[in-house]
Amino acid sequence: MSIVINDRCRGCGKCMDVCPGSLIKKNEEGKAFMKYPRDCWGCASCIKECNFGAIEFFLGADIGGSGSRMTVALDGEIMHWNIRMGDGTVKTIDVNRADANKY
Template structure:
């Protein structure tokens, strides 16, 4: 479970850089935001909520990967069949889009002014 940044969508605004509680996101002049420390990501989604372009997704994992730490290049193939989640945050709500392995999309809205029921 880690984030993955789609550099074709990144507009190099750097908003995600100054939010990560682990300070894990770097900046590349050509690519934009990059993250190659998947093993250090907490999965908090703070960066995703800052991204206005939905360029960052949280990728599910089977939790079986233990060792060795997978290099970023291999990451894509390692994750290719896992569900993913993107987030769009506005002033009043957060919209979460989950894409399941079969392509089905689930959209969940959480209103910022509304408490959890549980």
């Protein structure tokens, strides 16, 4: 499993629409949950669609270290990649979406 969905989910459904494996479903409360965690290959599509920071992506040791998780927050054209390290410290990487796919 590459992601976990936390209690900030508002049930907008965007993550379900973009997951190429249709792995995310709605529970009885209308909130998203990961139905098929073993099938997730970590494409990160769902994370980029969630405007509420409800999807956390587990980072590998090479880009965050053990226990680190990343969420995404959108602010207009700026995408904030918020990384919570295993020791509790937070780092943010800001990406201009207009420039993100240029290279």
